[in-house]
Amino acid sequence: MNGNGVSLSRWIGILVKEFIQLKRDRLTFGMIVGIPVLQLILFGYAINTDPRNLPTAVRDADPGIFTRSFVAALENTGYFRIVSRPATEAEADGLLARGDVQFVVTIPADFTRRLMRGEAPELLVEADATDPTAVSNAVSAVQKIALTALSRDLAGVRARTPTPTPTVDVRVHRRYNPEGVTAYNIVPGVLGTILTMTMVLMTGLAMTRERERGTFENLLSTPALPIEVMTGKIVPYIMIGLLQVTLILLAARWLFHVPMEGNLAVLYAIMLLFIAANLALGITFSSLARNQLQSMQMTFFFFLPSILLSGFMFPFRGMPEWAQTLGNLLPLTHFLVLVRGVMLKGSALPELWVHVWPIAAFMVAVIAIGLRFYRRTLD
Amino acid sequence: MNAPESAAAIDVHGLNKHFGDKHVVRDLTLQVRRGEIYGFLGPNGSGKTTSIRMLCGLLTPDNGSGTCLGFDVIRETYEIKREVGYMTQRFSLWEDLTIRENLDFVARMYGVAARARAVRDAIDALGLGDRRDQLAGQLSGGWKQRLSLAACMLHRPQLLLLDEPTAGVDPKARRDFWDQIHGLAGQGIAVLVSTHYMDEAERCHRLAYMFEGRLLATGTAAEVVASACLVAWAVNGPDLAALAAALRARPGVLQVTQFGGTLHVAGRDAALLEAAVQASSADPRQRWQRIEPGLEDVFIDLMQNAANGRPS
Numbered sequence: 001m002n003g004n005g006v007s008l009s010r011w012i013g014i015l016v017k018e019f020i021q022l023k024r025d026r027l028t029f030g031m032i033v034g035i036p037v038l039q040l041i042l043f044g045y046a047i048n049t050d051p052r053n054l055p056t057a058v059r060d061a062d063p064g065i066f067t068r069s070f071v072a073a074l075e076n077t078g079y080f081r082i083v084s085r086p087a088t089e090a091e092a093d094g095l096l097a098r099g100d101v102q103f104v105v106t107i108p109a110d111f112t113r114r115l116m117r118g119e120a121p122e123l124l125v126e127a128d129a130t131d132p133t134a135v136s137n138a139v140s141a142v143q144k145i146a147l148t149a150l151s152r153d154l155a156g157v158r159a160r161t162p163t164p165t166p167t168v169d170v171r172v173h174r175r176y177n178p179e180g181v182t183a184y185n186i187v188p189g190v191l192g193t194i195l196t197m198t199m200v201l202m203t204g205l206a207m208t209r210e211r212e213r214g215t216f217e218n219l220l221s222t223p224a225l226p227i228e229v230m231t232g233k234i235v236p237y238i239m240i241g242l243l244q245v246t247l248i249l250l251a252a253r254w255l256f257h258v259p260m261e262g263n264l265a266v267l268y269a270i271m272l273l274f275i276a277a278n279l280a281l282g283i284t285f286s287s288l289a290r291n292q293l294q295s296m297q298m299t300f301f302f303f304l305p306s307i308l309l310s311g312f313m314f315p316f317r318g319m320p321e322w323a324q325t326l327g328n329l330l331p332l333t334h335f336l337v338l339v340r341g342v343m344l345k346g347s348a349l350p351e352l353w354v355h356v357w358p359i360a361a362f363m364v365a366v367i368a369i370g371l372r373f374y375r376r377t378l379d
Numbered sequence: 380m381n382a383p384e385s386a387a388a389i390d391v392h393g394l395n396k397h398f399g400d401k402h403v404v405r406d407l408t409l410q411v412r413r414g415e416i417y418g419f420l421g422p423n424g425s426g427k428t429t430s431i432r433m434l435c436g437l438l439t440p441d442n443g444s445g446t447c448l449g450f451d452v453i454r455e456t457y458e459i460k461r462e463v464g465y466m467t468q469r470f471s472l473w474e475d476l477t478i479r480e481n482l483d484f485v486a487r488m489y490g491v492a493a494r495a496r497a498v499r500d501a502i503d504a505l506g507l508g509d510r511r512d513q514l515a516g517q518l519s520g521g522w523k524q525r526l527s528l529a530a531c532m533l534h535r536p537q538l539l540l541l542d543e544p545t546a547g548v549d550p551k552a553r554r555d556f557w558d559q560i561h562g563l564a565g566q567g568i569a570v571l572v573s574t575h576y577m578d579e580a581e582r583c584h585r586l587a588y589m590f591e592g593r594l595l596a597t598g599t600a601a602e603v604v605a606s607a608c609l610v611a612w613a614v615n616g617p618d619l620a621a622l623a624a625a626l627r628a629r630p631g632v633l634q635v636t637q638f639g640g641t642l643h644v645a646g647r648d649a650a651l652l653e654a655a656v657q658a659s660s661a662d663p664r665q666r667w668q669r670i671e672p673g674l675e676d677v678f679i680d681l682m683q684n685a686a687n688g689r690p691s
Binding site: 007009010012013014016017020021024025213214215217218219220221222223224 | 436457463465467469471473474475476483485487514
């Protein structure tokens with residue numbers, strides 16, 4: 001069995017060939033560079049993470065001058081559009097449950113009295129947090145006006161009150177989605193979905209293209225081993241993937257000012273793993289598929305749940321348990337948590353491990369399937 | 380690593396291959412010696428390509444046994460792939476790579492020593508030095524075929540399996556190609572080449588004729604012709620079309636083929652054929668002459684025979 005092992009020279013040969021072919025395929029190369037930039041700009045500007053004029057109901061149990069100016073201040077922030085003034089709690093709940101309003105602001109009956117006494121009256125803001133990004137900016141706006149809005153009206157009444165004391169105690173209830181997903185959902189999401197789509201698709205086509213053009217017979221008739229061919233086809237795309245994420249991260253920084261709390265090297269390590277997992281899936285798809293069309297279909301079959309169940313589009317915790325279980329199998333789900341963790345919370349690897357190993361396990365499983373179905377012969 | 384020395388480059392017995400319920404190759408038994416050019420003939424879809432693919436490890440035979448260059452065709456396909464040069468029927472190099480890149484890639488796959496030099500030599504031998512950076516996809520059919528041959532010889536294989544290497548190639552290029560093949564055989568390389576061209580068949584040391592997955596005849600061209608026991612006549616003159624129609628209706632006449640101003644008539648029963656000739660030779664302007672049957676006559680006869688005798 002002399003000389004039957006993996007050959008580095010052969011592997012490099014496959015690598016070089018893939019690079020050359022990639023270089024010649026202008027359209028694909030353009031897509032690889034164009035897609036991330038285009039989508040980030042599209043998503044970044046089209047998907048508004050700071051929505052305004054949100055429909056709001058105000059249940060005013062204490063009509064008076066202070067409530068009037070407080071509600072006016074709410075409207076002046078631009079976040080709230082008062083569409084309803086329900087009389088009862090049940091009515092307000094109904095509005096929120098049906099999604100007619102995003103917020104219910106409840107002003108308690110003793111609002112004016114307690115304000116006059118110098119006690120900070122409680123103000124209840126109930127938010128429909130199923131769309132958490134829609135809520136967070138509006139909520140912080142309420143907190144800000146709570147500090148400032150009434151100070152002018154109160155100036156005469158409560159002259160001796162020390163200035164920094166909040167005049168109103170704003171209680172926020174995030175309804176339906178207690179966790180409240182971070183506002184910088186878009187960048188990790190775009191990173192993850194673009195990598196999923198381009199990486200799986202590009203490599204998915206890599207092997208089926210050889211088969212369709214008839215060159216696979218030639219490749220098979222050489223002594224190249226399946227593992228050499230598979231990994232040799234993956235590596236050029238790893239570099240492409242790193243180029244993509246770098247473009248996205250630069251755009252995220254300069255166009256959208258997304259913070260970077262954690263370690264950049266950790267982030268790249270995670271992205272590298274995620275890229276490799278998706279590439280492995282693509283290669284496996286292309287050893288299963290008979291032609292490029294089938295490979296494309298498989299890619300979309302995988303892509304759709306990745307977008308819908310990963311927590312990119314809808315809050316993960318809001319899904320039923322079975323859907324969460326399904327979502328947990330997808331690398332994108334863990335990738336999103338990891339990227340948010342590193343970029344926004346500054347998490348380090350030990351805390352992240354719980355989401356790292358599922359991606360690694362996914363990759364190993366997929367490569368095993370790919371090798372199992374790689375056709376060494378034309379049978 | 381050297382292949383174990385053995386007299387036969389190919390020595391297989393009873394190879395069978397099914398695709399679904401289609402029996403594509405039936406009991407293929409074949410011996411090809413080193414230094415021999417072995418012609419592989421047969422109509423389209425007769426199983427030639429499948430046979431060649433089984434010999435080079437691209438397809439696994441359902442049963443049967445044998446060796447290629449001393450390596451087991453079922454268990455040692457990796458070793459076979461290293462030592463065999465296989466040229467596919469359809470151009471299968473990478474059209475988006477240049478000539479040099481293609482050769483370089485193939486050389487790497489086979490771990491060719493002194494790769495850069497080997498590639499340069501191959502390009503020079505092809506006479507493509509000035510076009511080495513041209514994309515393979517832009518080459519004409521003849522050049523693609525020459526490039527393919529160069530690619531499958533880069534690693535100096537001891538056995539060449541060539542699947543219709545000259546299909547669609549002009550006569551001059553075909554002749555050059557065959558001169559090259561003979562040169563290689565002279566160095567001791569075994570060549571198994573499938574073809575549809577009779578002139579190429581005649582340039583082979585030995586032949587096999589395959590029909591519907593079965594080898595119907597093997598041997599030298601002369602042996603194949605002799606074993607068919609065909610008798611043939613040629614007739615020159617006017618009105619050959621009418622004569623051909625008349626002859627086809629006669630018993631004992633198996634083939635009537637017109638070549639310009641000559642008609643070839645062939646049959647297996649000499650007496651019956653003679654009678655047919657006598658009965659049809661009324662026109663004095665038509666001149667009859669007994670000839671040796673050609674390979675093509677023999678192959679068509681073999682095919683008709685097999686088709687007639689086939690249980691339906």
